[in-house]
Amino acid sequence: xxxMVNTVENENEKDATKNGILLSIKNLRVWFELKRxxxxxxxxxxxxxxxxxxxxxxxxxxxVGESGCGKSSLMKTILGLYRPTRGNILxxxxxxxxxxxxELKEYRSHxxxxxxxxxxxxxxxxxIERILEEPMLINGIKDKEQRKKRLRRMLEEVKVFPVDDFLxxxxxxxxxxxxxxxxxxxxxxxxxxxxxxxEPVSMLDASVRVEILKLLRGLQEKRHLAVIYITxxxxxxxxxxxxxxxxxxxxxxxxAKVKNLLNNPYHPYTKDLLTATSDPDGKNAKVIxxxxxxxxxxxxxxxxxxxxxxxxLRIIKGLCDxxxxxxxxxxxxHRVACWLYKSK
Amino acid sequence: MAGKxxxxxxxxxxxxxxxxxxxxxxxxxxxxxxxxxxxxxVGESGCGKSSLAKAILRLLPNNIETYSGKxxxxxxxxxxxxxxxxxxxVRWQRMSMVxxxxxxxxxxxxxxxxxxxxxxxxxxxxxxxxxxxxxxxxFGYVGVPEDFLNRYxxxxxxxxxxxxxxxxAIITMPGLxxxxxxxxxxxxxxxxxxxxxxxTLKRELEISFILITHDIATSSExxxxxxxxxxxxxxxxSDxxxxxxxxxxPYSRKLMxxxxxxxxxxxxxxxxxxxxxxxxLPIGCRFRDRCPSRFEKCDQEPxxxxxxxxxxxxxxxxxxxxxxxx
Numbered sequence: 001x002x003x004m005v006n007t008v009e010n011e012n013e014k015d016a017t018k019n020g021i022l023l024s025i026k027n028l029r030v031w032f033e034l035k036r037x038x039x040x041x042x043x044x045x046x047x048x049x050x051x052x053x054x055x056x057x058x059x060x061x062x063x064v065g066e067s068g069c070g071k072s073s074l075m076k077t078i079l080g081l082y083r084p085t086r087g088n089i090l091x092x093x094x095x096x097x098x099x100x101x102x103e104l105k106e107y108r109s110h111x112x113x114x115x116x117x118x119x120x121x122x123x124x125x126x127x128i129e130r131i132l133e134e135p136m137l138i139n140g141i142k143d144k145e146q147r148k149k150r151l152r153r154m155l156e157e158v159k160v161f162p163v164d165d166f167l168x169x170x171x172x173x174x175x176x177x178x179x180x181x182x183x184x185x186x187x188x189x190x191x192x193x194x195x196x197x198x199e200p201v202s203m204l205d206a207s208v209r210v211e212i213l214k215l216l217r218g219l220q221e222k223r224h225l226a227v228i229y230i231t232x233x234x235x236x237x238x239x240x241x242x243x244x245x246x247x248x249x250x251x252x253x254x255x256a257k258v259k260n261l262l263n264n265p266y267h268p269y270t271k272d273l274l275t276a277t278s279d280p281d282g283k284n285a286k287v288i289x290x291x292x293x294x295x296x297x298x299x300x301x302x303x304x305x306x307x308x309x310x311x312x313l314r315i316i317k318g319l320c321d322x323x324x325x326x327x328x329x330x331x332x333x334h335r336v337a338c339w340l341y342k343s344k
Numbered sequence: 345m346a347g348k349x350x351x352x353x354x355x356x357x358x359x360x361x362x363x364x365x366x367x368x369x370x371x372x373x374x375x376x377x378x379x380x381x382x383x384x385x386v387g388e389s390g391c392g393k394s395s396l397a398k399a400i401l402r403l404l405p406n407n408i409e410t411y412s413g414k415x416x417x418x419x420x421x422x423x424x425x426x427x428x429x430x431x432x433x434v435r436w437q438r439m440s441m442v443x444x445x446x447x448x449x450x451x452x453x454x455x456x457x458x459x460x461x462x463x464x465x466x467x468x469x470x471x472x473x474x475x476x477x478x479x480x481x482x483f484g485y486v487g488v489p490e491d492f493l494n495r496y497x498x499x500x501x502x503x504x505x506x507x508x509x510x511x512x513a514i515i516t517m518p519g520l521x522x523x524x525x526x527x528x529x530x531x532x533x534x535x536x537x538x539x540x541x542x543x544t545l546k547r548e549l550e551i552s553f554i555l556i557t558h559d560i561a562t563s564s565e566x567x568x569x570x571x572x573x574x575x576x577x578x579x580x581x582s583d584x585x586x587x588x589x590x591x592x593x594p595y596s597r598k599l600m601x602x603x604x605x606x607x608x609x610x611x612x613x614x615x616x617x618x619x620x621x622x623x624x625l626p627i628g629c630r631f632r633d634r635c636p637s638r639f640e641k642c643d644q645e646p647x648x649x650x651x652x653x654x655x656x657x658x659x660x661x662x663x664x665x666x667x668x669x670x
Contacts, residue, residue, distance in 0.1 A: 066531040067502075175618055176389075205388050206558045207602045211614035232531055235561065235606040262606065276536035277561075279605045282585025284564040285382070288540050291533060295501050 019057035022194060022226050023078070026052050028087035030070070030077050034300065046299045047073035049250040051087075055194065058224040060217070062237045062258070064273070065247035066296055071230050074247070075196045078228070079111055080104045091193065109139045112187030112195035114216075117203050118179035122171040129167040132186055139190055150189060158185045158215060177208040184216060194226035201236065213239055234277045238262060246270050249297050249307040255327075256334040266336040268292075269308050306339065314340060348419070349376040350519060350552050351400075356413035358392075358399040366409055367622045369395035371576040373413075374648070377569075379519070382546060382553040384563040384584070386599065387573035388619055393556045394444065396573070397522045400554070401441055402430055418519060436463045440513040444524040447505045450497035456508050457493030464515045482511045485548070486541050503534035507541060514545060522554045527562065539565040560603050564588060572596045575620050575630040582654035592656045595631045629659070 030048035033041060047070040055061060065071045076082045078089055080096055089096040091107070099107060115121035122131050132151040141147050155163045158181040171179055180200060187195055197216065201209040217240055220227050229240050237244055238258045246254040246267065254267040265271045272292050278284055292311040297303050303310055309320040319339050328341040358370035369392040377383050387393045398404060400415060402422075415422050422434055440463075443449050451459055460482070461475035470478075480490050486507040497505060506526065513521050523542075527535040543566065545551050557563045563570075567584040572593060580593040591597050601613040617634040620626055626633065628643040635642065641659040651661040 066533060206560065207388050207599060207615045210602050210604060210612040213604075214614070233604075234532070235604040238606075239604060239612065273532060274606065276532045277606050278536075278565055279607055280560045280564040280588045280600065280603055282564065282567075282583075282588050285543070285566055285568065285584065288543055289536055291536055291540065295503060295534070 019059070021054045022057045022059075022092065023055040024088075024090040025054070025078070026088045026090070028052065028074070028077065028089065029085045030073050030082055031085040043300050046250050046302050048077065048084075049302075051247075051250075051252050053245060053252065053255065055226050055228065058226055059243070060220055060227045060229060060241040062229045062231060062241040062244045063247055063252075064231055064234055064237060064244060066232055068296055068299070069247045070250040070299070071247050072198060075198055075228065075230055079113055079196055080107055109135075109190050110193045112190070112192035114180075114183055114187045114195060114197040114200045116199040118176065118183045119171055121183050122179065124171055127168050127170060128174075128182055131171070131182065132189060135186060135189055151185075154185045154189055155182075157188075157219060158182070160185070175208075176204045177212060180204060180212050181215070184212075184219070188219065188223070188225075191223075192225070194228065195220075196228045196230070198230045199232070200229070202231070202233065209236065210239070216240070234262075234273055235279070246273070249302055250299055251307060251337065253308065253338070254334075254336045256336075260331065260334050264331075264334075266330060266334065266341060267308075267338050268312050268314050268340075306337070316340070347378065349416070350379045350381075350418065351377040351554075352414075352416040353400065354414040354416070356396070356399055356415060357410050358395055358404075358408070359410040360405070361407045361409040362623070365623050368392075368576045368625055369622055370399050371625075373573075373576075373578050375571050375578060375581055377520070377552055377554065380546065380550045380552055381568045382555060382566045383569040383571055384555045384557060384567040385571045385573055385578075386557060386560055386563060388558060390622065391573045391619060392576040392622065393573050394524055397441065397524050397554065397556050401435055401439060401522060402427070403435075403441075432467075436518065437467050437516055438518050439520045439522070440516065440518045441522045442509055442513050442524065442526050445529060446509040446526060447502050447529055449509060450505060452497050454496075455493065456495050456497065456500070460493070460508060460512045460515060463512065467516050478515055479511070482515050485514065485545060486511045502530055503537060506530060506534075506538055510538075510541065510545075514549065514551065517549065518551070520552045520554065522556070524556045525558075526555070528557070528559065535562060536565075542566055560599065561605075572599065575625060576622055577630065577657065579631065579657045580654060582656075586653060590652075592651055592654050592661065593631075593658050594635045594637050594660070598634075598636075629657075 028048055028051045031044040031046055034043045034045065036042050051074060063071050073082065077084050084097045096107060133147055136147045152163050155166065160166050160178060160181050200216065201212050204212060213236055231237060241258060244256060244258045244261050245252045248269050254261065254270050261270065265274055275289055276291060292313060294311045297307060305321045305323050306325050309315050316339055325337045325339045327335045327337050329335050330341045353373055353375050356370055356373045360367040360369060373396060385393050385396065413423065418438060422430065457476065457479060460479045464475045464478055479493060483490055488504060488507045488511060500508065527538050546553065553566060555563055555566055570582055570584050570587040571578050572580040572595065574595050580591065580596045591600050598615045602615060604612045615634060620630055629646050632638055632642045637660055646657050646659045648655050648657050649661045
């Protein structure tokens with residue numbers, strides 16, 4: 001790439017490793033069983049297969065992948081909504097996969113979730129005030145005054161002014177951007193340990209996307225909050241996080257600092273993703289891009305060896321199609337699961 | 345590009361009647377399109393860009409208050425045609441459309457082959473075998489395997505469904521295709537692949553395109569020309585290359601600044617406030633309340649002004665020569 005890319009990086013995150021590990025995922029596998037007529041095993045959907053990573057306190061990371069790559073299954077498992085088939089999710093040393101239902105309920109009050117579709121995420125018959133009070137009611141904040149105070153302060157933080165005008169409104173009366181602000185406010189009300197933001201801006205108009213991302217980023221820094229940002233859009237990542245993971249067919253194929261990944265991608269899939277992402281330029285219309293053929297594999301019966309091999313233009317026959325590539329580290333803090341980097 | 349325009353829209357107006365009042369979705373829109381050219385119409389949601397597409401193709405709901413203006417297409421004013429003539433000779437015959445959410449536009453209980461051949465059968469009256477032959481030919485252009493003719497929509501992936509819809513739009517070999525947000529629901533790689541298909545069609549079949557979108561970055565993959573729409577009006581028209589490097593209208597500039605970029609160091613910005621409701625439009629320049637360069641003159645409606653090869657509806661450029669339309 002001709003131009004070097006700079007990314008956000010603040011003081012907190014430079015020393016993120018010193019802040020200690022908040023969330024540690026080890027060899028996580030989430031398979032969904034397929035049954036015929038309600039019984040009888042037919043196969044499994046290998047939604048997440050052998051994913052490992054660490055998230056530090058106060059760190060923002062991004063997971064990038066196409067639809068159906070398993071990124072939402074991964075996040076829902078972290079949130080305790082799905083049970084893992086194998087592997088561990090350690091949050092502050094406690095294993096989420098082994099929690100009992102009552103413990104899980106307690107755990108969920110410590111994690112925030114920002115949904116993709118803000119309108120679908122709010123009950124249409126509740127006012128904004130009620131929507132924001134709900135999590136506090138459920139989690140036992142009994143003092144009405146305190147609840148009011150907290151939700152007002154939160155609305156000011158997400159810059160919904162004037163607060164009093166918004167409280168009695170219903171979700172459909174707000175614009176997409178305002179709705180997403182309310183969802184962000186709700187995810188942070190209970191002071192969570194970390195937040196999962198699942199494509200928080202993909203449903204919004206292009207002109208407000210950046211505004212919402214900047215708001216989220218600002219809150220993340222101010223509250224020293226760990227955030228996992230899930231997206232399919234590489235162009236927004238560098239405004240938000242320092243580290244990025246690329247996911248393909250249920251596996252993480254490349255893990256790096258955003259800056260390194262954008263300037264010097266290793267995995268052929270990452271390279272293709274970067275080629276496919278356009279910046280506005282008059283020259284674009286004149287060239288036909290070189291892209292991998294085909295589509296992501298069916299996760300019921302994923303390809304053997306490297307899951308990208310049937311589409312890869314740099315396949316090593318007899319290796320890539322047979323053996324699963326382990327993670328190589330051709331550069332410090334830059335890991336890639338691809339046989340091309342074996343020797344390095 | 346010299347020669348006669350393929351499409352010339354003059355003072356096109358489309359207002360809807362609603363219980364709350366008049367919705368001015370398309371308000372005196374002017375633009376033109378040369379043969380084998382692609383124009384991108386960009387704007388935020390609710391700016392009237394989809395209504396503009398529907399007004400050109402005359403796919404209208406019942407609650408029309410005003411529908412007027414001139415649309416010259418292949419040398420005749422198609423606004424003068426009766427609905428029946430329009431349906432027979434223009435829509436899908438010479439001008440077709442790829443609708444928004446195209447992935448869900450296929451009939452779930454019809455085989456792909458039957459759906460794709462349907463417009464060809466109706467418009468040309470050929471035999472079924474002939475139509476299948478034509479369908480196979482267009483499948484070749486868009487990259488859908490021939491045996492997909494016998495499949496149902498649910499058996500196809502999103503990208504393949506989108507290609508099938510494009511095949512349906514080109515089967516009658518029209519001169520113009522209107523694409524309404526053709527790739528907004530697709531993944532990056534699939535999106536890029538679809539744009540490769542559209543570029544090939546433009547090259548090989550010499551089709552013209554109107555691409556309606558809010559995604560400027562992706563639209564640059566096809567654009568020869570850009571028209572920016574704001575609150576029912578076109579506020580700037582320009583050659584694509586020139587637009588991407590120096591847009592003139594304050595709204596266009598803000599829109600360009602809001603695009604997150606993968607390469608380069610520019611921090612994206614955003615536009616403060618919201619577009620006005622099409623029910624209750626301000627007098628004068630409609631962007632006035634959000635505009636950083638607003639001055640007294642903006643209380644009156646600005647004319648289309650010619651500046652550096654762009655047409656721009658903004659008082660900032662009033663010293664230049666005025667022009668009537670594009």
